[in-house]
Amino acid sequence: MKHxxxxxxxxxxxxxxxxxxxxxxxxxxxxxxEPSLRGSCKFIKTKCMDMCKTAPNIIVGDHFCKKTSVEKVLTEIKKS
Ligand code: FES
Known part of the structure; x- marks a missing residue:
């Protein structure tokens, strides 16, 4: 079963x-x-991921977002 x-x-x-x-x-x-996205994700703060050159780094599911922005992350979150 997929989460x-x-x-x-x-x-x-x-x-x-x-x-x-x-x-x-x-x-x-x-x-x-926002109501449409509420409960769709869980945020976890981590220590340095050892990819500092591409900061800020965020991992959404199995996708690594480098030099990321809110829009990029939201797009990844919305992908099913
Ligand atoms: S501070 Fe090193 S990857 Fe974020």
């Missing part, structure tokens, strides 16, 4: 934080609180 809820891993290392990971997290939290 409907996607896991979203947000890097919380220093380079990603400098590149706006915190702001990205807050914006994503707000965006996924």
């Amino acid at each position: 409907k809820r996607k896991l979203v891993f947000i890097c919380n290392g220093s380079d990603c934080k400098k590149s706006g990971a915190k702001k990205l997290y807050k914006e994503l939290k707000g965006a996924t609180d």
Whole structure:
């Protein structure tokens, strides 16, 4: 059985934080609180993923989002 809820891993290392990971997290939290997306994902903060050159890094399900933005992550979350 496949889980409907996607896991979203947000890097919380220093380079990603400098590149706006915190702001990205807050914006994503707000965006996924909309009725259409509520309960569709679970956010997990991680330590450095060792990919600092492409900060901010976020993993959505099995997709690695480099130098990512809210729009890119939301697109990945909406994909079934
Ligand atoms: S700080 Fe995010 S990958 Fe290193």
